[in-house]
Amino acid sequence: MPEGYFGDYFTFGMFAGLVVVLVGGTLLLARLVRPRVDKDEKLSTYECGVDPIGGGWTQSTVRYYIFALLFVIFDVEAVFLFPWATVFEEIGIFAFIEMMIFIAILGLGLVYAWRKKVLEWI
């Protein structure tokens, strides 16, 4: 068993491989043992009920986009918290001030979005 940085990732890789084998094996097994029915109804979206009409592609509302973008922005913010936490104690009060300024600027951005009512789902 390898040790250290790459050893950890080796273990991780073994687990990932195990996941692939387990899931793939189960699906393969199911494929082998299940009965096969080749009928049109089997392939339609609903076997009973209303037949689907039109294409599957609909235009989604722009609200989703704003949420996704807000998510990206605050994801970036969150990522910076990791390295900050590791050095927080050593730098001390300055690190605290730095991060508070960073969060305050983005927090006010969130307040702005809130007051613009883009966070509401109408």
Add this chain to the structure above:
Amino acid sequence: MHQYVFVVIGVLMAIAAVRLVTTKNVVHGALYLLMVLAGAAAIFILLLAEFVGWVQVLLYIGAVVVLLLFGLMLTRAPIGRTALDNQSRALAALVAGAIFAMTSMVLVRAFDGQMIDFSQTLTVRTLGGVLFTKYVLPFEVVSVLLLAALVGAVVLAKRDE
């Protein structure tokens, strides 16, 4: 061993990248992009930049690709079949090829024969130490940049009352 892993990841990334620009279905394109980004994350990890690798996973795979898919779903264009291309494929391929050739030449000439010392890993602590002391000003500018992005998105996407 590292070289073999690198080559495998590299080949997978290259295939995904080529499929990304040749596929007719834009959603498939986004998923190929995901594959390329995952490969990049794996290479960061392989080159001992562990934190950057996982940031790649969190931000690009977790957030940017999601944003991209939402962006695609906003468009009225039906998926697939329609030509989203213009007629400049050959030219674009030429320019991309030239940039690739130039950058590879530069990197090979500059770093030929140098080896990475795999015993020295870059910890998050080192990164944080540099980021929050020597690069504290650029770090704060990032928040202003993100604020501009937030305001811009709200302005452009918000419906008029």
Add this chain to the structure above:
Amino acid sequence: MTQDPLVIPGVNLWAIAPEMVMVAGAMGILVLGAGFKKSHPLILMAGALATLLGAAIAAILALGQGSGFAFDGTIAMDGFAGFLKLVIIASAAVSVLAGYDYIQRERAAAPEYLGLLMLATTGMMLMAAAADLITVFLALETFSLALYVMAAFRRQRLDSQEGAFKYFLSGSFASAFFLYGVALTYGGTGTTRLEGIATSLSEGLKPGTEVLVFSGLALLLVGLAFKVAAVPFHMWTPDVYQGAPAPVTGFMAAGSKVAGFAVLLRALYTGFHELVTDWQPILIALALITMIFGSVVAVAQTNVKRMLAYSSIAHSGFLLIGVIAANQRGLSGALFYLGSYSFVIVGSFAVIYAVGRAGESRVELNDYRGLWNRQPFMAVALAVMLVSLAGVPPTAGFWAKLEVFLAAVEAGQVPLVVAALLSSVVAVFFYLRVIVLMFLQEEEWTKEVPDTGATSGLAAAVGLAVVAVLGVYPTPLLDFARQASLVLFR
């Protein structure tokens, strides 16, 4: 493993005082402005102007704090930065005035217009002071993002969408090139600080890494040439200038030129000064095609905004001559040029908005026929500013060109100056054409009630005053520019 104690080197808030004032003001306007049901643009405008005034005072006070670096060399605090910050603040203030009419007439979102303008101003000011390539990149992205959105402010209109989209796509590529340039330079010199790059270059590079620095510098130049609209990286300019609301166009033209040239000058005069014989020929080629192409193509334009877009391309070429000179006169000349050009271009676009009326339906050359009879003040203001853009004495533009050309002659670049003079002559033609149309041609259609916005007039008056005063008495600004240029020549 021993590690250095973690301390933050060189905290000096004076270095970023104007930017801090600006960000605080922008956030205040955004958060408060978004709250009102129908926000009062006048109050918001007053707030924006007060913030700009505060930032200007901060910048002036910072000038008295001596020069040096702060925050471990990421940002410089010197006359060069102070001069350009003041220029940026002033043109932002004039753009706020010009934008007020736009907000009023077209019911544009006031808090966002002002907030984004102020965030863009922050980014530009950081560009003027940044002494580290990472800081430059982030500042560049900050003001670019704000400008992409401002270019798309008329989002229901096709030309605005087209312009903004082209600007965004090509701008992202330019930023990517710039960032790759930063990475390669770091690979070659082991630092992103301009000071460190200079040291590393003068000590001599490790064999093999020169190629990294050269290609890094080339990519940096591509990114900056895009921002200042130098040929062949100018493709976006006419469409964006046409599609954006005129007050935004003016701000964009002034601000991105000042910010782009600030970095070009500081990086090439300090960080990459060792390689002067390598970058000079590249910039000479760039300057030549930029000014000739800009001047010649502008002649063929019938849309005034597009004409000024090509004229702004040509001006980038003239400014590049100041960079190429690589002497102190070139630097101070370029600073003076940026100062006078900013006022003129912001003022000109204020007039264009006033003439264009709400929605800017009248931006063709023919719409300027007989402007003197309808809006005499606007006609006079635009005429004087165009004369200044053409570089005819006694205007600010004349002194700017004279300084830059003399610097190039001192540096022995006589053929370049001859080419510049020739393209200036070509440029006079299309500026004069507009003036002739305004004063000598009778209008063809019936008279309408002129609808000159008050603040557009004010913005035009500022431009006019600056051109006239600097034309007759350029000494104070020239002295300030000389003073400011000293720091890069120690």
